[in-house]
Amino acid sequence: MAAQAGLQGVPEPLSAKYTGSFAFFTVKDRLPTILTKVIDTIHRNKNAFFKQHGEEGIKAEKGAIAILSKLRNELQTDKPVLPLTDGRVDMDMWNQYMQRQQALLGDSEPPSWFKSSWLYVECYMYRRIQEAIHLNPPISDYDAFRDGKVQSFFESQQAIMAICTYLCGVHKNIDDLSEEQLLEHFIKLLQVSLWGNKCDLSISAGQENSQKSSPLDSLGALKPFILVDDTSMVWPVLMNSRVAAGPVQSAxxxxxxxxxxxFELITDLVLADYLVASKLASEIHFHGKSLPWFVSDTTRKDFDWTIKQTLAANHMWMSKCGVRWKSYLKDGTWSYHDHPFWTLPHEFCDMAADAPDLYALLQKADLIIFKGDLNYRKLTSDRKWDHTVSFKKALRGFHPAPLCSLRTLKADVQVGLQAGQGETLMAADPNWMTSGKYAVIQFCSALQND
Structure with missing residues (x-):
């Protein structure tokens, strides 16, 4: 197993009982809170289930709640984690991973909630939520997090309108822009996408966390909070492809x-639109989750719904963006993919061995953009790295293609800082790693030195 603890020079994973500023809170308090909200959401929808499915819907609601209530008790009382039984396509991989964890601990019993890695048990809880719903047809495809995602979208309308208006303004003369002007717009939209990552419902335990004002207005004030900014390394990857493409080849x-x-998904779509319109990219392959995940993560339904809502908006520039995004999907310029690996607990350094088909797909990219905290945790194996360890070293051989991580800090792992930078931040703000106040734009190419 590529992610084994105890390898030379590789620190231990963050534990579920780690007493740092975030992880112990995750298992002991935030995860039960999320479970309780899921149970309440399913219960509140029982009339809708009855209307759609009759008595079978009520039976399914009660069945799912019973399983989730048992899960909450297991979590709070440090019971062993249990094998999955729902028969989904990823079930065997999950159960094999549990056996790996058991072998690492050297126990005859399966690992318990508090004795496992933080990353594993957090992912495991969300997968068990999906199992509880899947085992109770006819509500097997119900997304208990959908209402929160929809609310976040509509409560961010002013901010969405602002960035769509900006994008459409850029479109008007995009073919006449100089390289300097292209870079200026790229920096702005990259940072808009970066700070869009603050809107994370799993961190707020499902509480409202939308973007109310135009993000463009605050970029200057937020710039000092970007702890690592590798934009100057990302830009040549795109620009060199654009120049090399010429009139025949693809960018x-x-x-x-x-x-x-x-809101965060909108910021990603706006950046992706700009990359295509400016000929910095010829095709964008979006990868999302195949299951409802971490409260607000994007699924295919969320992706399609967002474009549909944007297209139908009663705002000219939002609607124009929606029309253009739909056309990108229709002609293949954009595409959406999901893969079971994205909702497994594996560190990304395991991908080549455990999901070689996905790894091969990523190898075809000229640039991979990873959004958000969970992806960063998996990129860096969610371990107790020294803050000055290089991003490349923390990737532990995961180099399918040049990659860029856009992440606001919400967990106790951060690498690639300058000597003393972490200590200075800790002295000024003990919660700097978990508040979402700080961010990084980190780039890595396999050609870089550690």
Whole structure:
């Protein structure tokens, strides 16, 4: 297993019982809170289930709640994690991973909630939520997080209108822009996408966390909070592809690994639109989740719904963006993908061995953009790295293509800082790693030195 603890020079994973500023809170408090909200949401929808499915819907609602209530008790009382039984396509991979964890601990019993890695048990809880729903037809495809994602989208309307208006303004003379002007717009929209990652419902335990004002107005004030900014390394990858493409060849193929639905997804679509319109990219391959995940992560339904809502908006520039995005999907310039690996607990350094088909797909990219905190945790194996360890070293051999991580800090892992930078931040703000106040734009190419 590529992600084994105890390898030379590789620190231990963050534990579920780690007493840092975030992880222990995750297992002992925030995860039960999320479970309780899921149970309440399913219960509140029982009339809708009855209307759609009759008594079978009520039976399914009660069945799902019973399983989730048992899960909450297991979590709070440090019971062993249990094998999955729902028969979904990823079930065997999950159960094999549990056996790996058991072998690492050297126990005869399966690992328990508090004795496992933080990343594993957090992902496991969300997968068990989906199992509880899947085992109770006819509500097997119900998304208990959908209402929150929809609310986040509509409560961010002013901000969405602002960035759509900006994008459409750029479109008007985009073919006449100089390289300097192209770079200026790229920097703005990259940072808009970066700070869009603050809108994360899993961190707020499902509480409202939308973007109310135009993000463009605050970029200057937020710039000092970008702890690592590798934009100058990302730009040549795109620009060199654009120049090399000429009139015949295609520009860069970009893979965009999504995080949250709602406002953040809009910021990602706006950036992707700009990359295509400016000929910095010829195709964008979006990757999202195949299951409702981490409260607000993007699924295919969220992706399609967002474009449909944008297209139908009673705002000229939003609607124009929606029309253009629909056409990108229709002609293949944009495409959406999901893969079971994105909702497994595996560190990304395991991908080549455990999901070689996905790894091979990523290798075709000229640039991969990873959004958000969970992707960063998986990129860096969610371990107790020293803050000055290089981003490349923390990737532990995961180099399918040049990659860029856009992330606001919400977990106790961060690499690639300058000597003393972490200590200075800790002295000024003990919660700097978990508040979402700070961010990074980190780039890595396999050609870089550690």
């Amino acid at each position: 860069a193929r970009v893979v965009y690994v999504l995080d949250n639905a709602g």
